[in-house]
Amino acid sequence: MSWQYSRRLHWSLPRVRQRGDAPRFRVIPPTSTPRDGTGGDAASAALSLRCLGSSGREKGWLFKWTNYLKGYQRRWFVLSNGLLSYYRTQAEMAHTCRGTIQLATALIEVGDPCHLVLNSGGRSYYLKASSEGECQRWIAALQLAKANAIHMLHQSDDSGDEGPVSQTDRTLAQGALKTLASKLDDLGTCNELIGKHGVALQRSLSELEELQAPNDSGDKVKAVNERATLFRITCNAMVNACRDFLELAELQSRRWQRALQYEREQRHHLEETIEQLAKQHNSLERAWRESPNTHTGDGEVDASDEDEDTEFFDAMEDSPNSDSNHVQMPKGHRNRIPDKPNYSLNLWSIMKNCIGKELSKIPMPVNFNEPLSMLQRLTEDLEYSELLDRAAQCTSSQEQLCLVAAFSVSSYSTTVHRTAKPFNPLLGETYELDRLEEYGYRSVCEQVSHHPPAAAHYVTSQRGWSLWQDITIDSKFRGKYLSIMPLGSIHLQFHSSGNHYVWSKVTSTVHNIIVGKLWIDQSGDIKIFNRRTKDTCHLKFSPYSYFSRDVPRKVTGVVMDIEDKAHYILSGTWDDKMEYAKIVESNRGCGGTDTKQKTVYQTLPPKLLWKKYPLPENAENMHYFSSLALTLNESEEGVAPTDSRLRPDQRLMEAGLWDEANTQKQRLEERQRHDRRRREAQAALALGEGREDESCLPLWFEKRSDPESGESSYVYRGGYWECKESQDWSQCPRIF
Incomplete structure (x- = not known):
């Protein structure tokens, strides 16, 4: 890289702040949400309707920082279901998403007027709105969407909703829980029998205590009575622990099913994404081959031979x-x-x-x-x-x-x-x-x-x-x-x-x-x-x-x-x-x-x-x-x-x-x-x-x-x- 080129890059560094000092950001905490899931007061409800609309979506143009050569570039952003996605144009929404930010785990920072930063997954997204009012509108929408995403995440963890899992997995999980419940019933029956026998044993021991007997034998009968009581208490504790175990297994089963369903959806999404990328790849290749002398790279990386000696x-x-x-x-x-x-x-x-x-x-x-x-x-x-x-x-x-x-x-x-x-x-x-x-x-x-x-x-x-x-x-x-x-x-x-x-x-x-x-x-x-x-x-x-x-x-x-x-x-x-x-x-x-x-x-x-x-x-x-x-x-x-000419599968395949x-x-x-x-x-x-x-x-x-x-x-x-x-x-x- 020549000195002149380095100097040009130096003067094109991003200026997040319009004044001479370094940019400063303050972290916007998520809007608090009531634990009862009502969605907050009337002001919060009004803000939700104003920012997200009846469909829960917010969309519009923002400027996104790309690199030192191109600076901020105009991108079309869509906020929906706790996800902020962006595209190069509105038409790309039908086929190509350039990136997606999960707001539930994102950190929202505000700098100068019209500027905001989203930190998610170790990556920072520098965004700029066309006006201060537009920026505040996006900040409010992002803040509310993040709060709702966090609330839904907690709600899904605490609720019994299993989500759309497959019938096979649901049947297996329900079968395991039924088996555990059956075993718990058996333990309860045994506990009842032990209790009855324990009561009868204590009654017999009490009758023995009432009999006139030497002091040493009376002490022994009292000790046996106490041990029988401890035995009954232990049996009850065991059954209670088994009941707690069953409740915990039911809760974990729901969480595992949700996690499994999430992984399946992610895999399906990745397969669709890979297939979509392949289609775009094929379209680019076809377009380039049709006009090889007029194509220009729109990406952020340009292949060159500068390193060749x-x-x-x-x-x-x-x-x-x-x-x-x-x-x-x-x-x-x-x-x-x-x-x-x-x-x-x-x-x-x-x-x-x-x-x-x-x-x-x-x-x-x-x-x-x-x-x-x-x-x-x-x-x-x-x-x-x-x-x-x-x-x-x-x-x-x-x-x-x-x-x-x-x-x-x-x-x-x-x-x-x-x-x-x-x-x-x-x-x-x-x-x-x-x-x-x-x-x-x-x-x-x-x-x-x-x-x-x-x-x-x-x-x-x-x-x-x-x-x-x-x-x-x-x-x-x-x-x-x-x-x-x-x-x-x-x-x-x-x-x-x-x-x-x-x-x-x-x-x-x-x-x-x-x-x-x-x-x-x-x-x-x-x-x-x-x-x-x-x-x-x-x-x-x-x-x-x-x-x-x-x-x-x-x-x-x-x-x-x-x-x-x-x-x-x-x-x-x-x-x-x-x-x-x-x-x-x-x-x-x-x-x-x-x-x-x-x-x-x-x-x-x-x-x-x-x-x-x-x-x-x-x-x-x-x-x-x-x-x-x-x-x-x-x-x-x-x-x-052993010659390959004699392979029957290869010979048949050649013949069609x-x-x-x-x-x-x-x-x-x-x-x-x-x-x-x-x-x-x-x-x-x-x-x-x-x-x-x-x-x-x-x-x-x-x-x-x-x-x-x-x-x-x-x-x-x-x-x-x-x-x-x-x-x-x-x-x-x-x-x-």
């Missing part, structure tokens, strides 16, 4: 395509799948009770899936494997790093329209992709853990590179959006140079879960590190913002050597293309603070690194699959019996038989739960016998410690392709 040269804007780009069409494979049925789906009806849960633990029908498993989606990272083929031929490790960076970005290009959920693989499920003949590589995946879900992947290429990754998916449903965080590292090694690159994935977010059209975004940072040369590439995936002037889905990056000297810059979008340009000069520019200045790079004309293939014809009816994705689930001879697919999905999930219980029992038995349990170890991968980072990960142990060659799948478990 890197500025790229303008030459990156108009980038010539130096390389041609053609659609990668696999030879001899299918180029279409059955069209997706046009079923109406309501994701919110399923997801609203799963807020905060992991995605893998939410029971989801296949209606929200796509006919691919997570293992196949992982294999889809190889859509642009030719980037690695080109990188293997590079003599410059830094140019090679640019191609590796483009490859890491390209794996997200297939997700731009893919908002459906892939199938969660079963433990031990595998997937192979043999493209030796067409593209020189073959790939194998295995689900190595179920909770948390984790998959291991290994690819080897005859064109000079190997890739392996161990990915654990952490996903959370946040109410309005779904966050998917892949955890783990991706390794890539080139055979001739020995360059070994390591990086991780960014966070994927699915928006508009409640209402509106689903859309996906990628955000976060990727650091690609060359372990041999220590070169690095820093990639930044900018989150999508309605108010940003940047290109949507923007990705920028810098390639640096071990001494942090920049050699290349990268720019593009994760859904379209990436370009790179060689840096010829860099210097510290102005516009930053003393400790953090922007770096300006001057570059040669940029060159195209990667461009996305066009989608196949009719892709919108085939789950927006790419040309490679269309081939991933096609039937193939000789694969392992969703009801049958859901039946098979439930069967597989129940079988998986049964197998998990069996494995847990075997593990407990092995632990008791002092031996290692090998029943749940992966078949094709094993956990090893990385010699450089020290982290443990699953690494391919070999043997899969040899078993396929001999068609010996005897080691494979039966999971389908």
